Amino acid sequence: MDEAGGSRVTILDFARRREAGEPIVMITAYDALFASLVDSAGVDSILVGDSLATVLAGEETTLGATLEQMIYHGRMVQRGTERALVVVDMPFLSYQVSPAQAVRNGGRILKESGVGAVKVEGGAPMAPAVEALVTAGIPVMGHVGFTPQSVHQLGGVRVQGRSEGAFQKLIRDVKALENAGAFAIVLAMVPAVIAKRLTEAASVPTIGIGAGPRCDGQILVLHDMLGLSEGESPHYLKRYAEMGAEVRSAVASYAEEVRKGGFPGPEHVHRM
Numbered sequence: 001m002d003e004a005g006g007s008r009v010t011i012l013d014f015a016r017r018r019e020a021g022e023p024i025v026m027i028t029a030y031d032a033l034f035a036s037l038v039d040s041a042g043v044d045s046i047l048v049g050d051s052l053a054t055v056l057a058g059e060e061t062t063l064g065a066t067l068e069q070m071i072y073h074g075r076m077v078q079r080g081t082e083r084a085l086v087v088v089d090m091p092f093l094s095y096q097v098s099p100a101q102a103v104r105n106g107g108r109i110l111k112e113s114g115v116g117a118v119k120v121e122g123g124a125p126m127a128p129a130v131e132a133l134v135t136a137g138i139p140v141m142g143h144v145g146f147t148p149q150s151v152h153q154l155g156g157v158r159v160q161g162r163s164e165g166a167f168q169k170l171i172r173d174v175k176a177l178e179n180a181g182a183f184a185i186v187l188a189m190v191p192a193v194i195a196k197r198l199t200e201a202a203s204v205p206t207i208g209i210g211a212g213p214r215c216d217g218q219i220l221v222l223h224d225m226l227g228l229s230e231g232e233s234p235h236y237l238k239r240y241a242e243m244g245a246e247v248r249s250a251v252a253s254y255a256e257e258v259r260k261g262g263f264p265g266p267e268h269v270h271r272m
C-alpha cells in the first residue's frame with residue numbers, strides 16, 4: 001500500500017516524498033518483462049521514455065518515436081506493473097504544435113495505455129500545452145536541461161545551464177512548468193550546483209539525470225545501468241551490472257555446445 005492507501009504510487013505521493021525529504025526512485029522500462037522486474041524491485045515510478053527509439057530501435061536520436069509506439073510500449077509496461085506510477089513520454093511533434101494537439105495525444109496515451117501520467121520536454125514555451133493537459137485531467141511531468149527532442153537545436157548532447165543567463169532561463173522554465181501544473185520536473189544534464197538551486201527554487205519534486213545528488217529523485221535509463229547498452233557511457237552513469245557481457249557469454253556457450261554436440265544433452269531429451 002502507498003501513502004494514499006491505494007496500491008499504486010500517485011502524483012500525490014511524489015509531493016509527499018519531497019515534503020518528507022524521501023528520495024523518489026525512477027527508472028525507464030519499455031516492456032512488460034523488465035517493467036515487472038523493476039516494479040518488484042521497488043522503484044516508485046517507471047518512465048516509458050522515447051529513448052526506446054535509440055535504446056531498442058537503434059536510431060541515432062529520439063525524434064523518430066511515434067505516438068503509436070509510445071502507446072504500445074506504455075500498455076506493456078502498465079500491464080507488467082502493480083505498484084509504480086507509469087509515465088509515458090509524449091514523442092516529438094505530438095504536443096509542440098498546439099495545446100489542443102497535446103490534449104488529443106496525451107489523452108490517447110492515458111486512454112489507450114492505461115498509464116498514470118505523461119512527460120513533455122521543454123520549458124516556458126510548453127507551459128500552455130502543460131496547462132491544457134492538466135486541465136483535461138492528464139498529469140504531466142516536465143523535462144528541462146538537456147532535452148533530447150531538441151538535440152539539433154542544442155547543437156548535440158551537452159550539459160545545459162552553465163552560464164548565469166542559462167541558469168536564469170532554467171529557473172523561468174521550472175517556474176512556468178510548475179505554474180502550469182506539472183507535478184514533477186526532470187532536470188537532465190545540468191551542473192550539480194545548478195540542479196540544487198533549481199530544486200530549492202521549485203515547489204514540485206525535481207528528478208535528476210546527470211544533475212547531481214541534490215534533486216528530489218533520480219532517474220536512469222535501465223538498459224544503461226544494467227550494462228546492456230553498447231558504446232561509451234555518459235559520465236554520470238553508474239553501471240550496476242554488466243548484463244551485455246553476460247548475455248554475450250551465455251549465447252556464445254550455447255552456440256559452442258550446439259556446434260560441438262554438447263546441447264541438447266541426455267538430460268534435455270524426451271524419453272519414449
Ligand code: KIV
Pocket residue numbers: 028047048049050051052089143186188209219221
Ligand atoms: O527518454 C528518456 O529515457 C528520458 C530520460 C532520459 C529522462 O527522457
